Amino acid sequence: MRVAVIGGTGLIGSRVVEDLKAAGHDAVPHSLSTGVDVVSGRGLPEAVAGADTVVNLTNSPTFDESSAAFFQTSMDNALAASGKAGVRHFVILSIVGAEKVPDLAYYRAKVLQERVLEAGPVPYSIVRATQFMEFIDAVLSWTTDGDTVRLPRTPLQPIAAADVARFVAEVAAGEPLNGIVNVAGPGVHPLDELGRITLDSADDGRSVVTDDRAGLFSAVPGDVLTAPGDARIAPTAYADWLS
Secondary structure, three states: OEEEEEOOOOOOHHHHHHHHHHOOOEEEEEOHHHOOOOOOOOOHHHHHOOOOEEEEOOOOOOOOOOHHHHHHHHHHHHHHHHHHHOOOEEEEEEEOOHHHOOOOHHHHHHHHHHHHHHOOOOOEEEEEEOOEHHHHHHHHHHOEEOOEEEEOOOEEOOEOHHHHHHHHHHHHOOOOOOOEEEEEOOOOEEHHHHHHHHHHHOOOOOEEEEOOOOOHHHHOOOOOOOOOOOOEEOOOOHHHHHO
16 A cells, blocks of 8 residues: 655654554655645645555644645645545544643644535545553643742643554554544543652652642643543553653
8 A cells, every 4th residue: 555644744644654664565755844734735746646545644833723724725725735646545643532621722724624525526544542651740830930930730641652653553554533533541530630740750850739720731621631542542551651
């Protein structure tokens, strides 16, 4: 199978390419660095030509209101090129529970991306993942003030990027779902607890203060970002990933 992986040089994309190649597929990475621009459309027809499957892992450069325009334009361009090329399967990566967090502009934009795909001309699959373990350090930095990190008790179920990539590669190599598969890590942790585990592991001098009004995840109601009952569960636990 020939797979065009747009955004194929990033955290997830590079691993997806490796996993697909290891499974015997012809996976080709595309990105701005290879001359493919999903916003202008430059290089897209050439990137998807001859592909059986397109995996679009490009991401908005911002997480604010402008992210919606990025996903609308990039998906319109990628789907139009894929439809003309006769692509049989189009895959994107989204977020578990995104539709349940309307107060976050980026999550609304990811839901928009899903809707554009569902209405498009190519059979599709949507892989929804929980928050990446690799992003926890960045989350801590958002609410750090000196030696204190303020974090809410929002329940998260983090998943390792390598596990996300494996799931995406498996879906890309299969038949279109014309629907959604949810994937998640094996453990649910309140974010403040994740912060303490992370800082203790790194022998970091900062301490965590629980503050349910702090940071982006304070806008998340209840446990909507944890895996639904039908989710596929990855093997890598957070403590094992840290070690």
